């Protein structure tokens with residue numbers, strides 16, 4: 001009797017063989033161009049909103065920085081809020097960072113606020129209030145509310161359960177049936193947030209980076225692969241192989257993109273960021289993006305950076321910790337790299 005385990009292994013190996021053959025038969029530039037188009041097509045297209053004018057919702061003076069909240073829209077009929085953190089006294093020429101949270105209660109979780117918007121004076125959770133860490137180092141930070149979390153959960157889910165952690169399932173499944181993906185929507189909104197960041201008078205458009213944690217890492221790498229305005233990238237709690245992470249562990253459905261593995265494994269897709277500076281951070285005890293997969297992915301990405309002649313532009317930090325942000329090297333690296 002033949003088992004389906006064998007079928008899955010064989011299909012996976014055949015996909016890898018296909019990637020290697022494509023890599024051998026093409027120039028690096030042509031392979032990158034093909035993969036970029038494949039990624040863009042796989043995550044799906046959302047009609048851009050050309051007419052929405054950003055609305056400032058609040059402006060609060062905090063310890064060492066200003067926190068604004070703005071309303072933006074990336075696609076007609078849907079808007080979202082984002083926090084913008086500006087270093088105190090910063091008027092122009094500053095680096096800007098797109099900060100993307102993972103599963104949790106939304107952008108408030110990374111700007112030092114509780115779900116109700118009041119200040120969080122307790123010990124930070126796995127997101128470590130990382131947007132605050134970045135603004136305190138001198139970067140202007142935009143932290144959009146990723147669709148599906150916090151106040152961006154669907155009414156359809158909240159009516160059934162007011163404590164539902166996310167709307168990832170309903171959003172992902174319905175969008176997939178329409179030939180789109182939740183990743184595609186999240187990336188479109190991230191890119192809109194980035195455009196707004198670049199338009200701010202405090203920001204130098206030539207010094208733009210992104211930092212994403214976990215599901216936010218997925219959005220960060222895809223946004224950077226598709227948008228050359230992003231000059232430096234920090235991925236934390238995300239880098240791995242598909243095989244060792246989303247195939248080995250039950251992950252949220254928003255991690256799965258139909259057809260993407262026929263084009264490349266995750267390390268090669270992350271390698272689309274090369275030759276731009278890239279920092280990969282992961283906890284040794286991260287059980288959903290395991291250490292072994294991180295090491296394999298990092299080695300493959302390192303090979304890509306060597307191929308492009310810029311091995312020094314890739315940095316990694318495997319820190320003692322779980323599925324969480326460390327930032328012990330990454331925060332300063334990002335400021336230095338964009339500086």
Ligand SMILES: [Zn+2]
Pocket residue numbers: 103166168169215252253254
């Ligand atoms: Zn999810």
